[in-house]
Amino acid sequence: MVGHHYRVEDFYEVGREKVREYARAVQDTHPAHYDESAAKGLGYDGLVAPLTFVSIVGAIAQRRLFEEIVIGYDLSQIMQTDQRLVFHKPITAGDRLFCDVYLDSFRQVAGSDIIVTKNVITDQNDDLVQTTWTTLVGRTGGEVDENIAHAVKDVMMHVAS
Structure with a gap:
């Protein structure tokens, strides 16, 4: 499976209000996230998204990975342990973002699977x-508390919406 690649079928269009909403959620108060004249003063045509805004795109993109390629995991049993982001240019309102997902590496350690994806x-x-590498640790099989499984599914559905 390592080396597997797919492109998310549709683009993600960055909305002005989504930039503001995300900036509020992560408590980033920089004026360029809220005020178009502040963004224009920095040389941008639209609001500038906070640096971690790409996590919205990543959550959508990686869903397919766990539904079709790296199957057998309950999302409530997967933990993100590391993430590395390389910023090439800012994301601004009006951008249409495309995501290519790669299964960068996979190994097993002490009964857990360590999965690294590259977006x-x-x-x-x-x-x-942007280029991002995300390290996830998970286990297949085992019993999962039904309440936790539902809570994680609801969170993932909210993020992907």
Whole structure:
């Protein structure tokens, strides 16, 4: 499975209000996230998204990975242990983001599976926006508390919406 690649079928269009909403959620008060004239003063045509805004795109992109490629995991039993982001250019309102997902590495340690994914985010001009590597630890099988499983499913559905 290592090396498996897919491109998310549809693009993610960055909305002005979504930038503001995300900035409030992560308590980032920089004016360029809220005020178009502040963003324009920095040389941007639209609001500038907070640096971690790409996590919205990543959650959508990785869903397919666990539904179709790396199957057998209950999402409530997967924990993100590390993430590395390389910023190539800012994300701004109006951008259309495309995501290529790669299964970068997979290994087993002490009964757990360590999965590293690589997401390459480009914009509508095919310019590189961000590259991210996410390390996840999970286990297949085993009993899962039904309440936890439902809670995680609800969170994932909310993030992907």
